[in-house]
Amino acid sequence: MSEFALCALCPRLCRPACPVVTGSHRTAAVPAMLAAALLEWERGNVSPEVAAQAATLCTDCGACEEWCHLHRPLPRLLREARAQLLPDPLVEALRPMEGEGDIVVVESDGRPMAEALSRRLGKPVRRWFTADKLGVAAVEHVDWALKAAAIRATLADAEMVVVADGGVARALEAAEVPFKWLHEVVPDLAEGLGSCATGGGDLPLACCGAGGPLHQHHPDEARRVGKAWLERASTHKVLDARCRNHLLACGGIEVTDPLDALLEEAG
Numbered sequence: 001m002s003e004f005a006l007c008a009l010c011p012r013l014c015r016p017a018c019p020v021v022t023g024s025h026r027t028a029a030v031p032a033m034l035a036a037a038l039l040e041w042e043r044g045n046v047s048p049e050v051a052a053q054a055a056t057l058c059t060d061c062g063a064c065e066e067w068c069h070l071h072r073p074l075p076r077l078l079r080e081a082r083a084q085l086l087p088d089p090l091v092e093a094l095r096p097m098e099g100e101g102d103i104v105v106v107e108s109d110g111r112p113m114a115e116a117l118s119r120r121l122g123k124p125v126r127r128w129f130t131a132d133k134l135g136v137a138a139v140e141h142v143d144w145a146l147k148a149a150a151i152r153a154t155l156a157d158a159e160m161v162v163v164a165d166g167g168v169a170r171a172l173e174a175a176e177v178p179f180k181w182l183h184e185v186v187p188d189l190a191e192g193l194g195s196c197a198t199g200g201g202d203l204p205l206a207c208c209g210a211g212g213p214l215h216q217h218h219p220d221e222a223r224r225v226g227k228a229w230l231e232r233a234s235t236h237k238v239l240d241a242r243c244r245n246h247l248l249a250c251g252g253i254e255v256t257d258p259l260d261a262l263l264e265e266a267g
């Protein structure tokens with residue numbers, strides 16, 4: 001029996017947990033509907049294009065599995081389907097590291113985190129810039145093993161790797177590289193709502209729409225999810241720079257993260 005069968009027959013029990021459904025109000029995004037579309041694709045009744053549309057209506061937040069009384073691994077099944085349905089994404093080559101020090105700071109959005117953290121800790125840190133979040137779009141694809149090995153080799157002599165962005169965090173997890181969040185290294189900056197990447201996203205704010213394939217393949221839906229998040233959230237302080245940047249693009253005017261706080265105190 002297909003692994004999608006149980007979810008496809010489910011009376012949509014995890015629907016309230018899915019941020020794409022609650023944010024976009026699209027019936028097609030209900031986890032059970034995604035599973036039904038992929039079951040029909042496996043049976044040859046639905047085209048790969050339609051199946052890919054369904055498999056990408058997801059932020060990979062994991063909320064459905066957590067909510068499910070059977071803990072069905074739907075997020076993993078969707079990842080596996082995407083690996084079959086989508087072409088390998090183009091990712092940039094890893095860039096050289098700059099500076100020196102035992103700590104490596106991975107910068108990803110143009111804000112000078114390495115410089116600010118170095119000043120705060122009173123010691124030199126290395127800066128590693130990535131324009132595509134260390135190629136996170138490729139983590140579900142077969143060539144990821146090569147990229148992961150290159151990331152591990154580049155960071156082999158780092159005493160600590162520091163991140164602020166959920167996409168970078170996801171890439172490091174997939175490369176099996178330990179890391180710390182900026183707000184863990186500087187705990188007095190740890191003020192704000194968590195994300196699916198920081199492990200602190202609570203329903204119905206489990207994901208703001210910035211993560212997973214939704215952002216890339218369904219940008220309009222991702223914006224709807226972000227706007228719904230902004231309306232529901234009790235504060236617009238967030239712990240994850242990926243959420244901060246997405247929510248600002250969704251019209252949030254006072255969304256800040258720990259890196260904003262660090263840069264502000266640095267003047």
Ligand code: SF4
Nearest residue numbers: 007010013014068072
């Ligand atoms: S994850 Fe669980 S609750 Fe959600 S559709 Fe599948 S079986 Fe139903």
Ligand code: SF4
Nearest residue numbers: 018058059061062064
């Ligand atoms: S992983 Fe998250 S976004 Fe994807 S179907 Fe499950 S609840 Fe929805």
